[in-house]
Amino acid sequence: MDTPRKLNLRFSWEAMLCVVLVMSLGLGRGLSGEFLGAANMSNLLADFTEIALMALPMTLIIVAAEIDLSVASVMGMSSALMGVLWHMGLPMPLVVVLVLAAGVLAGLFNGLVIVRLGLPSLAITIGTLAMFRGFSYLLLGDQAIADFPANWTTFGISTVGDSFLPQPFILVILAAIGFTVLLQSTAFGRSLYAIGSNQTAAHFSGVDVARTKIKLFVLSGFMSALAGIIYTLRFSSARGDNGEGFELSVVAAVLFGGVSIFGGKGSLVGVLLSLLIIGVLKNALTLYDVSSEVLTIVTGLLLLSSVLVPNIAERLRAARIKRVMAAKAVAAR
Amino acid sequence: MHRNIKLLAMPVLLAALLSATAMGAGIKKDLKIAFLPKQINNPYEVIADNGGLEAIKEMGGVGKVVGPSDAGASSQVSYINTLITQKQNAIVIAANDANAVVPYLKKAQAQGIKVVTFDSDTAPEGRALFINQADSESIGRGQIQLLSKLIGGEGEFAILSATPNATNQNTWIKWMEDELKKPEYAKIKLVKVAYGNDDDQKSFVETQGLLQAYPNLKAIVAPTTVGISAAARYISTSPKKGTFVVTGLGTPNQMRAFVKNGTVKAFQLWDPGALGYLAAYAAANLASGNITGKEGETFEAGKLGKRTVGKSGEVILGPPTTFDASNIDNFNF
Numbered sequence: 001m002d003t004p005r006k007l008n009l010r011f012s013w014e015a016m017l018c019v020v021l022v023m024s025l026g027l028g029r030g031l032s033g034e035f036l037g038a039a040n041m042s043n044l045l046a047d048f049t050e051i052a053l054m055a056l057p058m059t060l061i062i063v064a065a066e067i068d069l070s071v072a073s074v075m076g077m078s079s080a081l082m083g084v085l086w087h088m089g090l091p092m093p094l095v096v097v098l099v100l101a102a103g104v105l106a107g108l109f110n111g112l113v114i115v116r117l118g119l120p121s122l123a124i125t126i127g128t129l130a131m132f133r134g135f136s137y138l139l140l141g142d143q144a145i146a147d148f149p150a151n152w153t154t155f156g157i158s159t160v161g162d163s164f165l166p167q168p169f170i171l172v173i174l175a176a177i178g179f180t181v182l183l184q185s186t187a188f189g190r191s192l193y194a195i196g197s198n199q200t201a202a203h204f205s206g207v208d209v210a211r212t213k214i215k216l217f218v219l220s221g222f223m224s225a226l227a228g229i230i231y232t233l234r235f236s237s238a239r240g241d242n243g244e245g246f247e248l249s250v251v252a253a254v255l256f257g258g259v260s261i262f263g264g265k266g267s268l269v270g271v272l273l274s275l276l277i278i279g280v281l282k283n284a285l286t287l288y289d290v291s292s293e294v295l296t297i298v299t300g301l302l303l304l305s306s307v308l309v310p311n312i313a314e315r316l317r318a319a320r321i322k323r324v325m326a327a328k329a330v331a332a333r
Numbered sequence: 334m335h336r337n338i339k340l341l342a343m344p345v346l347l348a349a350l351l352s353a354t355a356m357g358a359g360i361k362k363d364l365k366i367a368f369l370p371k372q373i374n375n376p377y378e379v380i381a382d383n384g385g386l387e388a389i390k391e392m393g394g395v396g397k398v399v400g401p402s403d404a405g406a407s408s409q410v411s412y413i414n415t416l417i418t419q420k421q422n423a424i425v426i427a428a429n430d431a432n433a434v435v436p437y438l439k440k441a442q443a444q445g446i447k448v449v450t451f452d453s454d455t456a457p458e459g460r461a462l463f464i465n466q467a468d469s470e471s472i473g474r475g476q477i478q479l480l481s482k483l484i485g486g487e488g489e490f491a492i493l494s495a496t497p498n499a500t501n502q503n504t505w506i507k508w509m510e511d512e513l514k515k516p517e518y519a520k521i522k523l524v525k526v527a528y529g530n531d532d533d534q535k536s537f538v539e540t541q542g543l544l545q546a547y548p549n550l551k552a553i554v555a556p557t558t559v560g561i562s563a564a565a566r567y568i569s570t571s572p573k574k575g576t577f578v579v580t581g582l583g584t585p586n587q588m589r590a591f592v593k594n595g596t597v598k599a600f601q602l603w604d605p606g607a608l609g610y611l612a613a614y615a616a617a618n619l620a621s622g623n624i625t626g627k628e629g630e631t632f633e634a635g636k637l638g639k640r641t642v643g644k645s646g647e648v649i650l651g652p653p654t655t656f657d658a659s660n661i662d663n664f665n666f
Binding site: 032034037039040043047137141142143144146153157231234235236237239240241242243244245282283286287289291292293296 | 373374397399400401402403405406407410411412414415417418419420430431432433434435436437456496497498503528
């Protein structure tokens with residue numbers, strides 16, 4: 001089917017996100033003179049460190065047409081475990097290694113159950129969402145552990161030298177580069193798009209679907225544990241309820257970034273832009289004293305638009321192609 | 334003639350001057366004071382914040398209330414950062430987590446912003462003053478004394494608290510347990526502490542669970558306004574209405590119907606509006622340089638009169654009031 005070239009102008013979600021980001025920054029500048037200050041930029045970036053760390057593997061998972069709703073629970077469990085291990089008297093580097101290992105195990109559990117039982121990840125991870133959160137309450141109960149060593153908690157709240165860049169954000173930058181390379185320029189990344197578009201076809205073209213999926217969930221567990229560690233250090237507070245509800249922010253950021261919930265489509269550039277837009281909007285509106293209820297509505301509207309706009313654009317394009325083809329057919333007759 | 338007028342005018346002028354200093358007590362005009370509750374829209378916190386706003390208006394300042402819609406450990410942090418950026422003169426906060434907000438409040442104080450906690454304290458380095466509703470000991474003991482009266486000195490009871498990490502709730506429960514050790518309460522038994530997370534639904538379900546799990550339960554003590562009304566609502570529709578005792582800490586407006594229909598005999602609370610009012614005066618006096626938060630300092634708190642700073646920066650509002658059918662109509666909050 002050779003449609004005229006001009007009709008094939010791809011509707012680029014990323015380009016639109018760039019425009020929205022510039023508009024949001026303009027809005028922020030307009031609403032408050034302090035918005036572009038270094039201190040505020042620093043807060044803005046620090047605010048979504050954990051969400052970003054979990055959104056990176058989530059992008060890969062949703063591209064492969066799966067989902068991991070247990071991320072925030074793994075994060076909370078990691079935070080609680082970190083407190084418990086520290087109170088047992090283990091040295092901090094060992095605590096960090098053990099917590100990351102626990103995150104990997106949690107991810108491996110998710111992956112194995114999904115692959116071995118062949119059940120949808122949505123159902124399984126709703127289950128483990130509750131289960132891992134339960135573990136975190138078992139570990140810490142009603143306590144909050146706050147006596148982490150100062151040289152570690154300083155890392156959580158300091159900036160790089162005299163710049164506005166929060167130290168934990170370096171991890172976000174490194175991880176963003178790593179995940180972008182992984183998704184956009186490796187065979188593993190391409191296999192995710194293949195699985196997301198058509199799992200059976202991917203299987204017959206030689207992709208080990210089961211192994212790939214397990215790897216994804218392990219990666220997600222690891223990153224969620226890392227997010228839990230950073231969060232605990234940033235707030236010097238290990239608690240069982242840390243990060244409760246974050247899974248929705250993570251999924252929202254990924255979908256608003258243009259990743260299709262049906263899999264097979266989307267890019268990390270889009271997700272990173274989406275994280276920035278959500279961060280900028282939230283910060284600017286808070287500075288303007290917009291209440292948190294309205295902020296929730298704004299997030300909801302962003303999410304809705306991410307589902308509706310591409311859909312409407314797709315339909316409009318399909319209708320135009322149909323019209324042009326019909327006109328051609330008439331002319332040919 | 335002229336002389337006489339001057340002679341007459343002098344004392345009048347002097348009196349006016351004196352009364353002006355006494356009334357204003359040297360509070361700076363146009364102070365920007367922000368209230369940061371644990372959670373906006375929590376009915377108790379709304380009353381406290383309104384009391385604060387009333388005081389700020391009296392003093393000719395600019396007051397506002399900002400805050401998160403969830404009570405997570407970190408959700409207040411971005412608001413603190415915003416208030417720093419907005420260069421407020423003082424922050425009055427009811428902390429969700431005693432430690433998570435401290436590094437950020439320290440940053441605020443380093444930039445000359447005065448910090449007062451009320452209702453729920455932070456670690457002392459996070460603030461200059463803590464405005465306590467009543468000392469925790471008298472609240473905790475008072476709850477057991479009231480309970481004992483209501484159940485006739487014997488039987489099983491359960492506590493329905495807010496979140497497992499709420500500093501104030503946990504301290505009261507500790508004092509309740511201590512009061513229970515006295516010989517006169519030998520026949521009263523605490524069977525369980527349940528947590529409704531300050532969520533109406535969850536508290537309602539927890540109440541139901543307690544009654545099923547402990548068939549001999551005679552009373553529930555809910556030291557949280559959300560918990561006590563949810564428990565009362567459940568009991569008011571159950572056959573145990575009138576015989577089962579629901580008590581704890583609640584607001585008169587919220588509990589009026591339950592007192593009138595016989596579900597609740599008596600409960601306690603201080604006036605949260607006065608608590609916010611006192612906190613605002615404390616913040617304004619700090620910001621005006623009248624006090625620094627040292628033990629023994631005194632300040633004028635409008636209609637509440639002169640107040641003294643106690644040990645470790647604590648200012649106490651006063652003992653709680655017991656509300657029952659005889660006096661509940663005298664209160665409107």
